[in-house]
Amino acid sequence: MSDVKLNRRALLGAAAAMGAGALAAPALAQQNAVMQGSTAMEGSAAARSNISSFRMLDWRNHFDNTNNGAILVDLTSRALHFWSADQSVYKLYPCSIPLSEDLTRRGRTTVVEKRENPSWRPTPAMRQRNPEWPEVVEGGAPDNPLGVRALYLSWQYYRIHGTHDTRKIGRASSNGCVGLYNEHIIELYSLTSVGTQVLLI
Structure with missing residues (x-):
């Protein structure tokens, strides 16, 4: 038995x-x-488990054209999509999004500036919420919230940037910006130009 x-x-x-x-x-x-x-998902990034599920999208559902390239940030799936001007390159990256709805901005904007190893200065609202924060963190510092590259948008204080804190990616964790793994922002930085279209939905 x-x-x-x-x-x-x-x-x-x-x-x-x-x-x-x-x-x-x-x-x-x-x-x-x-x-x-995304070819940049190789190595250590591939093993990360805090990535939300997301899927490939068609640019024609969101843009009239891809002149100067096009970036779509889908806040629901926490994913950033990029199409080159001639549509020969398509990239899909997991990203971080704002912590709350009041910090979130949606709509159309453009890349107006690109910076390598950008310095970070908290906005007046951030300083009010967190008076203990430093006035500036210089570019290249390991604790710089903007990581190794930043795309500055036409909206004041809004950026698409890297982050050294990889736990933030795939989560609602920012003060308004869109964050990427540093290896991904390096790649996106090389593909974009001043004038690249950006849409946050």
Whole structure:
């Protein structure tokens, strides 16, 4: 009788393991699709687990053209999409988004400036909320909230930038900006120009 119970337990355990494997397959397929969406997802970035699920989009649903390139930030899926001017390059990156709705801005803007190793200065509102914050963090500092590159938008104080704090990516964690892994902002920085269209939805 004990042999029958043991065999039955082994059979049930094997069936449960097979079921768990079947349930994990779609998630694994989705993760693989995300990694294939951007060549920069290789290495350590591929192992990160705080990325929201997102999918490829068609630029024609959001822009009249891709002149100067086009960036779409989907705040719901926490993903940034980029199309080159000739549409030969498409990139899809996980990103961080603002902490709350009152810090969030939606609509159309453009890239008006690009900076390598930008200095960071908290806005007056940030200083009011966090008076202990420094007045400036110089570019290149390991604790600089803008990371290694920043795209300045026509909206005052709004940026698309890198971050050294990789825990923020895929989460509502910023004071209004859109954050990317440093390796991703380096790639996006090289693909964009002043005048690149930007849409946040």
